[in-house]
Amino acid sequence: MKKFTCGDVVAGCSRTFEAPDSDAILAQVSGHARFDHGLVDVPAELVGQVLLAIREAA
Numbered sequence: 001m002k003k004f005t006c007g008d009v010v011a012g013c014s015r016t017f018e019a020p021d022s023d024a025i026l027a028q029v030s031g032h033a034r035f036d037h038g039l040v041d042v043p044a045e046l047v048g049q050v051l052l053a054i055r056e057a058a
């Protein structure tokens with residue numbers, strides 16, 4: 001499993017995501033970014049930051 005903490009990229013956000021792979025994390029994060037952070041399209045730079053911040057979850 002992979003884990004991503006939104007606060008690693010967006011200061012002050014406490015949402016966390018877990019999924020079997022990075023693509024599934026990105027899918028969840030893009031929906032979260034749209035609804036909770038007002039980002040209609042997630043910029044490529046932010047996608048890169050998300051990928052770097054994804055950790056292995058036990």
Ligand SMILES: [Zn+2]
Nearest residue numbers: 006010013015
């Ligand atoms: Zn967030």
